[in-house]
Structures are given as C-alpha cells and as structure tokens.
Amino acid sequence: MPYIYRYVSCTFALVTGVKCGPAEGHSREVCAEQCQTTPGDEVLGLVARDQVVDYARFCFYECKPPSGLTSSLNSQCLALAADETKQVIDADGNPVDPAFLYEHESQALALAKEGDEEVDPEDADPTRAKQTPKDSAVEKAPPETEGIEDTDSAAADEIPDVESDPLVAASRARDAAWQAEGSAAKAARAARKSVEALKAGRNETWLKAMSQADKALNFMKQTDTRLATAHVEGPKPWRIQAAEAARAAAQPYLEAQAHFGETLPSLDRQASMQASKAAKELQAKADELKTKAAVLRRRGQDTSADLTEQFAAQTARQAAAKEKAAAQWLAAAHSSEEKARDERYLENAQAAAQQAAQQLKLPQRYQLALAPDPLRHWAPTASYPLPSL
Structure with a gap:
C-alpha cells in the first residue's frame, strides 16, 4: 500500500538561526520527513517530483521567521505572502533563497518600534534632533568606555566575507541542487514529448504509406478494367x-x-x-x-x-x-x-x-454444338511497371 503524504504547511516549522526548519519532537504521522505540496503551490509545486518534497526544503523556501533577522529561536514560522511567493521564483520557475525578504521585514519592524516610542515634548532638543543614533550613543558614553565602544564599532563596521560564510555556501548549494532538479524535470518532460512526437510521426508515416499502397492497388484495378473493356463492344449474348x-x-x-x-x-x-x-x-x-x-x-x-x-x-x-x-x-x-x-x-x-x-x-456456336469458349471470362492483369495513361 503506497504511503499517503500529508499536505505541507508552516505549522510545524520553527526558527533555527536565520532560517526556518522542521520542528523536533513531533511524530511521523504529524510531521514526516516528506510531505505533499498543496494544490496551486507556485514555489515547489512545479519542480517537485510527483508533488512530494522534503519538509526541510519546504521550510527553507516557503516559510519565513515572524520578525525577520530579529526573530527568536524556536518561534513559530509564517508562510510567505502571495507577493513574496512571486519574488522567490526566478525567470526559469526555480525557487531561490528567500533570505533577502527577512532583511526588509527586520528593518520594517525596527522602524515600527522606533515610531512607537513616545518622546516628551519638554525634553526635546532641537540640536539633538539632527544627531544620528550613533552620535547620541557616543555622546552618552562615559570616558572609561570610549575605547571599548570604538573597538566594537570598528568590528561592527567590518564587512563580512560572503565567500567564506558557510550559510551562504549552503544556500547556494541548495539553490543549485534545486535548479538542477528543475532542469532534470524539464529534460524528462522534453524527453516524454519527444517520444510522443516520435510515436505520432511513426503512426502518421505508416498511415501515409498504407494510403499510397491503397492508391496504387486502386490504380492497378482501374487499369485492368480499362484494358479489359478497351476493345469494341460485341453483340449481346x-x-x-x-x-x-x-x-x-x-x-x-x-x-x-x-x-x-x-x-x-x-x-x-x-x-x-x-x-x-x-x-x-x-x-x-x-x-x-x-x-x-x-x-x-x-x-x-x-x-x-x-x-x-x-x-x-x-x-x-x-x-x-x-x-x-x-x-x-x-x-x-x-x-x-x-x-x-x-x-x-x-x-x-x-x-x-x-x-x-x-x-x-441462335448463335452459330450453339447451332453447331461447339464446346464453350475457354477465353470467354478472361480478364487481363496490370503489367509492371504500370502503363502510362
């Protein structure tokens, strides 16, 4: 009896680092390693083989942390919105890493939190309003912590090497694997179409050959009839x-x-x-x-x-x-x-x-009591090659 896969969802996906992954502690019946894509899935539904995908891949490509990069570990992941689903698909229909969506959400949440903070109008300083948050932090810092903060800011300003980041390498490898799988699926579909076209062409060729043979036989029959009736019509029997x-x-x-x-x-x-x-x-x-x-x-x-x-x-x-x-x-x-x-x-x-x-x-043959004519029912056959008309 074939295994019946459950439809995938982000219900059992938790935040692991800056990505979403399968939640641990669930039974196989609730959260299996492989699940079936839902009808109308635009991200993995087109490249999934037999509409079955690994739950880890589904969590990676179709789930997102609730608060972006600022999400806490083991928090409940959310499904991508409709407009986000269209952004994580390339021109060839293959899914891409949705990490670029998390950064935008994190910035939006940060701005929202800053907007929620209320400021007392009496404490507002026109000169301090033009200062950046970084300048304010430096101004508030005591003298004994200036060196430490300078070191931290310098380390924070350093741009990390993308090529040496293991998460980026794993993401690229995963994207390449999915693209390869999608290309293989397209190649399989093209192969099936080629086989179907070959069968259709072979059947059409066979039908045309049989049609031409039938036309040739009909031409031979017509030629025999014309040759048999070409002589002058004799008297009626x-x-x-x-x-x-x-x-x-x-x-x-x-x-x-x-x-x-x-x-x-x-x-x-x-x-x-x-x-x-x-x-x-x-x-x-x-x-x-x-x-x-x-x-x-x-x-x-x-x-x-x-x-x-x-x-x-x-x-x-x-x-x-x-x-x-x-x-x-x-x-x-x-x-x-x-x-x-x-x-x-x-x-x-x-x-x-x-x-x-x-x-x-009576005819003379009957009057003389002669034997029947052996060539009375003779009919000629078509010669080869066929005579020109």
Missing part, C-alpha cells in the same frame, strides 16, 4: 437477347393483368367499404330521428314531430343510396376479376414470351 425479347412481348399482357386483376378490384372494394360505412352511419341517424319524432308526438308537439319524421325519411333515403352504391362498387370489383380470368392475360403473356424467344436466331 443470346440469353440476354432472348430475355429482353420475351419481356417486351409479355409486357402488355402483364400490365393488363395487374390493372384488371389487382388495381381495379382493390380500388372498387375500398370504395364499397367507404360507402357501406357511410350508409350505416346515415341509417343510425335516421333511426335516432324517428325515435325523437315519436317522443315529440307523445308530448303533443305534432308539428315538430312531422318535421323530424321528414328529416328521418330523407336520411333513410340517403342511407339506402349509399348502400346501393356500395353494392355496385363490390359488383364492379368482381367484374374486373372475372374479366382478368376470362381474358387469360397470364397465359397470353407466357405464350407471347415463348414465341418471341423462339423467333430469335
């Missing part, structure tokens, strides 16, 4: 000629059979069904009117009853006419079918087709 003649001779009889035996009977039956349906509806309406007239007559409304009976009689006559029309349409359908049987269209079509086929003259 006897079987095709006989079939065409028989079809032409039987066509009128087949059309008559379809018309009188199928089309007309179907239309007549459809009209008969519609007329019969209308007759039933009219007859039902007439019966309803008769019933209504009888009810009106019982109520003593003779005039309304007479008019209703007249409408009922008229509707009944319409129903009878529709019923008669339905019978006529049905009789017409039977008549068409009988005509198709009496005219014997199918038998006549068969006889006409046989007569047309018999009148067609």
